[in-house]
Amino acid sequence: MDVGVWLVGARGSVATTVITGAAALRAGLAAPIGCVTEQPGFAEAGLPPIRGLVFGGHDIAGTPLPKRAEELALAGVVPARLPELVRQDLEEADAEIRPGVTPGPAGTQAEQARRLADDITGFRERRGLARVVVVHVASTEPPVPAHPAHGDLAALTEALERPGDVLPPSSLYAYAALRAGCAYVDFTPSTGVSLPALDELARAQGVPYAGRDAKTGETLVKTALAPMFADRALAVRSWSGTNLLGGGDGATLADPAAGESKKISKDRALPGILGHPVEGQTHIDHVSHLGDWKTAWDHITFEGFLGVRMTMQFTWQGCDSALAAPLVLDLVRLIARAHERGHAGAVPELGFFFKDPIGQEEHRLHAQYDLLRAWARTLA
Amino acid sequence: MDVGVWLVGARGSVATTVITGAAALRAGLAAPIGCVTEQPGFAEAGLPPIRGLVFGGHDIAGTPLPKRAEELALAGVVPARLPELVRQDLEEADAEIRPGVTPGPAGTQAEQARRLADDITGFRERRGLARVVVVHVASTEPPVPAHPAHGDLAALTEALERPGDVLPPSSLYAYAALRAGCAYVDFTPSTGVSLPALDELARAQGVPYAGRDAKTGETLVKTALAPMFADRALAVRSWSGTNLLGGGDGATLADPAAGESKKISKDRALPGILGHPVEGQTHIDHVSHLGDWKTAWDHITFEGFLGVRMTMQFTWQGCDSALAAPLVLDLVRLIARAHERGHAGAVPELGFFFKDPIGQEEHRLHAQYDLLRAWARTLA
Amino acid sequence: MDVGVWLVGARGSVATTVITGAAALRAGLAAPIGCVTEQPGFAEAGLPPIRGLVFGGHDIAGTPLPKRAEELALAGVVPARLPELVRQDLEEADAEIRPGVTPGPAGTQAEQARRLADDITGFRERRGLARVVVVHVASTEPPVPAHPAHGDLAALTEALERPGDVLPPSSLYAYAALRAGCAYVDFTPSTGVSLPALDELARAQGVPYAGRDAKTGETLVKTALAPMFADRALAVRSWSGTNLLGGGDGATLADPAAGESKKISKDRALPGILGHPVEGQTHIDHVSHLGDWKTAWDHITFEGFLGVRMTMQFTWQGCDSALAAPLVLDLVRLIARAHERGHAGAVPELGFFFKDPIGQEEHRLHAQYDLLRAWARTLA
Amino acid sequence: MDVGVWLVGARGSVATTVITGAAALRAGLAAPIGCVTEQPGFAEAGLPPIRGLVFGGHDIAGTPLPKRAEELALAGVVPARLPELVRQDLEEADAEIRPGVTPGPAGTQAEQARRLADDITGFRERRGLARVVVVHVASTEPPVPAHPAHGDLAALTEALERPGDVLPPSSLYAYAALRAGCAYVDFTPSTGVSLPALDELARAQGVPYAGRDAKTGETLVKTALAPMFADRALAVRSWSGTNLLGGGDGATLADPAAGESKKISKDRALPGILGHPVEGQTHIDHVSHLGDWKTAWDHITFEGFLGVRMTMQFTWQGCDSALAAPLVLDLVRLIARAHERGHAGAVPELGFFFKDPIGQEEHRLHAQYDLLRAWARTLA
Numbered sequence A, B, C, D: 001m002d003v004g005v006w007l008v009g010a011r012g013s014v015a016t017t018v019i020t021g022a023a024a025l026r027a028g029l030a031a032p033i034g035c036v037t038e039q040p041g042f043a044e045a046g047l048p049p050i051r052g053l054v055f056g057g058h059d060i061a062g063t064p065l066p067k068r069a070e071e072l073a074l075a076g077v078v079p080a081r082l083p084e085l086v087r088q089d090l091e092e093a094d095a096e097i098r099p100g101v102t103p104g105p106a107g108t109q110a111e112q113a114r115r116l117a118d119d120i121t122g123f124r125e126r127r128g129l130a131r132v133v134v135v136h137v138a139s140t141e142p143p144v145p146a147h148p149a150h151g152d153l154a155a156l157t158e159a160l161e162r163p164g165d166v167l168p169p170s171s172l173y174a175y176a177a178l179r180a181g182c183a184y185v186d187f188t189p190s191t192g193v194s195l196p197a198l199d200e201l202a203r204a205q206g207v208p209y210a211g212r213d214a215k216t217g218e219t220l221v222k223t224a225l226a227p228m229f230a231d232r233a234l235a236v237r238s239w240s241g242t243n244l245l246g247g248g249d250g251a252t253l254a255d256p257a258a259g260e261s262k263k264i265s266k267d268r269a270l271p272g273i274l275g276h277p278v279e280g281q282t283h284i285d286h287v288s289h290l291g292d293w294k295t296a297w298d299h300i301t302f303e304g305f306l307g308v309r310m311t312m313q314f315t316w317q318g319c320d321s322a323l324a325a326p327l328v329l330d331l332v333r334l335i336a337r338a339h340e341r342g343h344a345g346a347v348p349e350l351g352f353f354f355k356d357p358i359g360q361e362e363h364r365l366h367a368q369y370d371l372l373r374a375w376a377r378t379l380a
């Protein structure tokens, strides 16, 4: 029986690249570059194959997937002719996209959650799926103020039945997914599943979840490089970063409120690895001319023997959706298998994939990889 | 009883920084930044303390150490007033420097080796040292042609007694050091100890050795970054590097023959980590205006999901001698302790420090660090 | 007869470097690198020689110049031993520094201005100077709200006699300087002399002035590079910049209000040269570990033939005070000569030196240089 | 009457982009970005319009232009659908391509030259063209040894009738073009028209010529930036460059002999502008994964006031053919008009377009632009 992938933000760049790419892999039109779980070390883990994944999701945008894929082809994110070649898969997935939810009055959030959960279970039954993994890849939300009902499942259940918004959309999607018995992945820095009440729910429902904010660019490099300074006893004194990005994500993050969520998430790794706070700011600028491409420039000063000051800089020029999409496939495969093997609650061993790993204090990339590999062996 | 450090190339930039820095640490004038073995994880290993190290060595240059230290202060490699403050230590070490050897006619190499070994044992006895570690930090030599006597100790011993050069100076120093019962460290890419006949000698003498070519800049970063691409299944397609450096080392490496040794050493890591050869050249240019500072620019192209091409670049602006000096101290401490604990022959676990680790195939920096830490625990 | 230089902010990094450097040039301890007016093309212009300049100024800080110079030597801004060698000149200048003014209640601004002007005329007479040039090199102020008295000299004169602040300190210094019959240079982006009422005053007094905000780093490069894109008909689509700087100036500009003045000034050049607004932000971050060194990273995207997107990046690593100091000397020499030759009011031909040239719309560096050279010939 | 463009290397990337782009401009499918002569300042010069250009040429490769254009579209050099839209123009130009010549035995070079000239005059007559401009955009050749016949037209004419090669192909093309009465442009660093005997021929024939080696990337930036250092009296101490490029041109230049021609040409500008030689090497590496894209990294060290050392770096990521193609169109328009107006011999005022301008010592980009603009006004 196949595994379903329910994408919240199903018409976004990441989601479209995921669906287009999975179809390309299935049709033998592309090699699984960037797919961690296609490497030899994961062959024994019993992961569901990419070719068996079935896609659907929620979105508030109406542009059909085939058109979104054409746009990505024009932007060079997917090969020029690919959207045509996998048009049928795109249409099939598009037919499984249901309207999402936005903040603001539209009945109680409990009613909304029931509708969202019904969308997902309808998909699971209609398509005869063994299980469905819900992945949040919608636009990043601003940080949300704390609310007493976030801390306790009973209080939350009750509060949702009252008018007014208790949860941001990202958390409402997570709530609905868990209620529907689905494993859940927070690919964005939005609040999502990271509330004690939702952790309680996941454990009650016996479903695993993981997050948050996929690590695909500047932070990925940071967590590969910072251990070098630490292990060599070089004293990092400042680390400054400027991120330039266009695309839908860039437009969203240009809003200071949403950008704040991303910065908080990006700024966790460094002190975690170096063991002390480090001077320096992180900027996220919207540069529409860059399209789906991101350029990050990082500037690091460090001190060596006898206090000598040295400098390292790097520039990362990546295609964000191309970096993100294979990780979505990896996460789906791993968490679906964890669900099958009975894991419930947070899966800290998936921290390798995230800027701000839930349940894990380890930020060093290689150590996260070792943890992931060891855990994958237990899934066999 | 104290440990002696015999530096071949004792008046070079690295050696002068080592001696000046050790004096500064001893006098409490500096913190041990850049000293790996001063980190908590090495506290139990029973390493000899830096403050107990006693210095001497060979060189073919005559400029006294106090003057060399002044030059380094002017160049910003050591703090402006430090040479004055540690002048006595510099003079003491300078008094222990003996003339080195160069290629060409000067009696048989066996005679030369006996003289070199006598210099070292004289130092050990005169200063009442528990043991002496010999570290080769002299100018890089060109690669040498193979010679039948390199493969076998008996043949070598015999050949050295005949007129003519069988060994390059770096290997003659290694031979003498081992004959004198000293642990040996190859800090440069020169041939040095890396001949089967010398391995035989080290094991016969019961002394450990390690090498070669300290990993302090571009290659250090490479071996921290390349695993990131590998673990994320991103396909590195090219890796190009340009190294600009002045100083004595820069002048030496500007000679294509010596540069060749360095390039061979630098080019080992990448295919080792990525599992396949990678397009791209490595340049080493002499830019005298940079003095002891090195700038490396690396440019990497890689392919991601669906074949999308991406780019990463980094610039490393380091002070080579400041990066090298604490590693000399680390290596001395570790190999002296290994000697004390009875290790004989190559110590592959010291690969963390080298571009071209003798006896180790592992090039990933973090994995080398894990091996080093584990081995250090066995020294306790 | 000698020319006096009255520095507002006389104990700052720029001022200290100016005074130390002029003394070094006078003593033959340094070559005039970075001094535009020491190039052959200016030999005939009849400029006062650097060796005849006499220094004094205002500041609100108390650290004596010899100590400030020592600090700069430690930071590598001036050679290690220079402060000692020119100690007497530093002490002499220090004896000519008077307390500055700050915003807030301290009598009327008219009284303050009279005291400031008296300080300057006292210096001129005591030292027997032909004329004095006042140069504003104090900390950057935030932009100030418009005030009706800024537009008209009579209204301003009247308003200054009433309690309360009509002018920011930078403009009060300018007012006092002009009243004292001195040529005036605005080296900073502060409001300074750039008010219609002060222009009226300068013309009434028959003194020249110039400004504002010296062009020493990122903007200098921008105005050299942007014409290349324009002349080659390449369409610049975005230009983003991040400036990292420590030092006193960095600490001041870390305050968003002061940083705003600098950004406004920095953002003028590009649309002026390209003829259209360009996407992209400019960041100014304080990184204390950089000391007096500034690193600017600029990232430019542009479109070429058939819409192909291309990228250029540059990194500028400069010592701000070393870049600024020779320009102060140039400006003093040029405007003193203009004063002598009877120029009154703004001198737009000095725009070559400024980010936001008063009275000049030309931002292209080479065109500004041609204007400067042509004007200098008229001074002969 | 229309103007003909005869491209030597007509199936190369530059030539294909020229022909595809001219067709796109004619059809209103693209704006003339990158075309210098489409800017307002050239409106009065009486230049032939791009839409009236007719293309033909020589090549030794057989791949038809429509296929070459498809390859460039896949590589992102021209828009994905453009080759299809201008297919007819590509086929028309392809029908006008004749076999080129290569070194080695194939009759005398005089016979070859007559055949080449006949190809061009046949094209001119068949298509009823006012005049034809020949542009050399074939693969770069190695530098050639001097030959006595290069210095004198009579000697050359005689030598060509004897068996054996007197001229490299690039010069044979130039000889044939001049014999056919055509203006000639050397877009490459090959020897081409730059021989005294050919200058004599051009003047005898009354045709203008210009060269050599179009300035499209690193050198373009160099000649925009170097004057900034010179005008600010900053002392450039080193300038190092690494160029990474793939494509046909990259493969050619990977051959050290051909690369040498390019380096000689690239290295002229800097000493010309700064007035003294500058330390530093220029590398040209072939990186096939970059395709038609070039990345240049330049690293500059300079000294400022009181000897302070500073650094500037830039990275240029350009699409070489997209940078070159509009310049070919510019040069054709300008030299065709010069021909019409009776200019004969070298046209130094076109130096703006070249790395190694024939007949011009000026390398500063802006000064070259001023010369070009002034000369263009004389064409009106």
Ligand SMILES: NC(=O)c1ccc[n+]([C@@H]2O[C@H](COP(=O)([O-])OP(=O)(O)OC[C@H]3O[C@@H](n4cnc5c(N)ncnc54)[C@H](O)[C@@H]3O)[C@@H](O)[C@H]2O)c1
Binding pocket: A008, A009, A010, A011, A012, A013, A014, A015, A058, A059, A060, A061, A100, A101, A102, A137, A138, A139, A140, A141, A169, A187, A188, A189, A213, A214, A215, A216, A247, A248, A249, A252, A320, A321, A323, A324
């Ligand atoms: N691409 C990466 O490398 C990367 C890495 C980490 C995190 N992310 C995160 O992934 C998310 C998606 O990125 P993207 O580039 O695809 O962005 P995008 O703007 O292209 O797509 C976001 C999609 O979410 C939809 N959406 C917005 N609000 C919604 C709602 N309330 N309910 C349902 N759908 C909603 C939008 O309509 C849009 O289709 C972002 O939050 C981004 O920060 C991406």
Ligand SMILES: NC(=O)c1ccc[n+]([C@@H]2O[C@H](COP(=O)([O-])OP(=O)(O)OC[C@H]3O[C@@H](n4cnc5c(N)ncnc54)[C@H](O)[C@@H]3O)[C@@H](O)[C@H]2O)c1
Binding pocket: B008, B009, B010, B011, B012, B013, B014, B015, B058, B059, B060, B061, B100, B101, B102, B137, B138, B139, B140, B141, B169, B187, B188, B189, B213, B214, B215, B216, B247, B248, B249, B252, B320, B321, B323, B324
């Ligand atoms: N600094 C680093 O980061 C680093 C890293 C790896 C390797 N290394 C290597 O360390 C070595 C030393 O570097 P450095 O910067 O001190 O160079 P340096 O040129 O300053 O010093 C080399 C010294 O070796 C001496 N020497 C030369 N030939 C000799 C001989 N035959 N016998 C004895 N002494 C001899 C020279 O006189 C000189 O004093 C070089 O081989 C370099 O490649 C340095």
Ligand SMILES: NC(=O)c1ccc[n+]([C@@H]2O[C@H](COP(=O)([O-])OP(=O)(O)OC[C@H]3O[C@@H](n4cnc5c(N)ncnc54)[C@H](O)[C@@H]3O)[C@@H](O)[C@H]2O)c1
Binding pocket: C008, C009, C010, C011, C012, C013, C014, C015, C058, C059, C060, C061, C100, C101, C102, C137, C138, C139, C140, C141, C169, C187, C188, C189, C213, C214, C215, C216, C247, C248, C249, C252, C320, C321, C323, C324
């Ligand atoms: N260095 C450059 O490249 C450069 C370029 C353009 C402009 N500037 C401007 O030059 C100015 C000086 O820069 P710096 O690096 O010397 O800064 P700094 O902080 O080292 O010095 C500023 C000095 O001004 C003094 N000051 C502050 N308020 C004053 C007041 N009200 N009256 C009198 N003195 C006062 C301070 O006490 C201090 O001594 C800044 O405004 C800076 O933006 C510098």
Ligand SMILES: NC(=O)c1ccc[n+]([C@@H]2O[C@H](COP(=O)([O-])OP(=O)(O)OC[C@H]3O[C@@H](n4cnc5c(N)ncnc54)[C@H](O)[C@@H]3O)[C@@H](O)[C@H]2O)c1
Binding pocket: D008, D009, D010, D011, D012, D013, D014, D015, D058, D059, D060, D061, D100, D101, D102, D137, D138, D139, D140, D141, D169, D187, D188, D189, D213, D214, D215, D216, D217, D247, D248, D249, D252, D320, D321, D323, D324
């Ligand atoms: N693109 C730029 O920015 C730029 C700038 C300056 C100079 N150039 C020069 O322009 C030339 C063309 O560059 P490209 O990228 O088109 O190269 P390319 O390799 O794509 O094309 C070269 C063409 O020349 C043809 N050719 C080779 N030898 C020939 C001969 N003997 N006779 C006729 N044709 C021959 C080849 O078959 C090929 O079609 C190169 O010499 C390059 O150095 C290019």
Ligand code: NA
Binding pocket: A311, B317, C317, D311
């Ligand atoms: Na630097």
Ligand code: NA
Binding pocket: A317, B311, C311, D317
């Ligand atoms: Na790029």
